[in-house]
Amino acid sequence: AQSVTQPDIHITVSEGASLELRCNYSYGATPYLFWYVQSPGQGLQLLLKYFSGDTLVQGIKGFEAEFKRSQSSFNLRKPSVHWSDAAEYFCAVGARVDYKLSFGAGTTVTVRA
Amino acid sequence: DAGVTQSPTHLIKTRGQQVTLRCSPKSGHDTVSWYQQALGQGPQFIFQYYEEEERQRGNFPDRFSGHQFPNYSSELNVNALWLGDSALYLCASSAARAPYEQYFGPGTRLTVT
Numbered sequence: 001a002q003s004v005t006q007p008d009i010h011i012t013v014s015e016g017a018s019l020e021l022r023c024n025y026s027y028g029a030t031p032y033l034f035w036y037v038q039s040p041g042q043g044l045q046l047l048l049k050y051f052s053g054d055t056l057v058q059g060i061k062g063f064e065a066e067f068k069r070s071q072s073s074f075n076l077r078k079p080s081v082h083w084s085d086a087a088e089y090f091c092a093v094g095a096r097v098d099y100k101l102s103f104g105a106g107t108t109v110t111v112r113a
Numbered sequence: 114d115a116g117v118t119q120s121p122t123h124l125i126k127t128r129g130q131q132v133t134l135r136c137s138p139k140s141g142h143d144t145v146s147w148y149q150q151a152l153g154q155g156p157q158f159i160f161q162y163y164e165e166e167e168r169q170r171g172n173f174p175d176r177f178s179g180h181q182f183p184n185y186s187s188e189l190n191v192n193a194l195w196l197g198d199s200a201l202y203l204c205a206s207s208a209a210r211a212p213y214e215q216y217f218g219p220g221t222r223l224t225v226t
Contacts, residue, residue: 004155032213034213036217042219042220043117043203043217043218043219043220044156044203044205044217045217046214046215046216046217049213049214090155090156092155094213098169099144099146099161099168099169099212099213100146100158100161100169100171101146101148101156101158101205101213101215102158103155103156103157104155105153105154105155106153106154106155
């Protein structure tokens with residue numbers, strides 16, 4: 001069955017430290033891949049996307065993600081987090097054969113001073 | 114450039130009632146998708162509208178219906194509300210040439226009592 005897994009429910013990181021959020025998917029072919037961020041009480045903001053080509057993609061707010069076909073993963077990274085990065089992060093997948101996005105359950109990021 | 118807008122922001126309804134939520138897409142977009150996000154979960158795809166037709170539907174009962182108008186705006190209707198329909202309802206818009214690149218509105222928080 002198709003699925004999107006974010007193994008970490010909650011991550012706490014110190015301000016200025018690096019951050020990595022994991023995302024694994026199970027699909028028949030390489031899907032379209034996305035990361036979204038959601039601040040409390042807000043909608044979703046698109047951070048970055050992967051359709052094809054270079055497996056390291058750059059996004060907004062200093063985020064990047066790497067697609068690894070062999071591991072069916074699309075992990076999100078940021079070298080140095082800011083207090084404003086505290087939010088919920090969602091990995092999403094588009095299966096290329098339909099039009100919907102399927103989301104993981106999300107990872108909550110807390111930033112401590 | 115206005116982004117995706119949704120109304121109302123919050124709504125409280127009683128079990129058995131009906132509700133209508135509204136969405137205006139981002140300028141230049143002609144496709145609208147609706148998602149339900151229960152507390153602590155990732156968004157779940159309800160359906161997508163393009164050219165005033167429902168193009169794809171997720172695993173939601175017929176109590177959930179929608180409409181798209183000639184100006185591309187959209188409505189989500191939910192009949193016979195259940196307590197379990199309490200959630201954040203997100204609208205996302207995209208262009209037909211890039212249906213996966215979806216931009217989300219701030220959502221409507223529906224509470225069913």
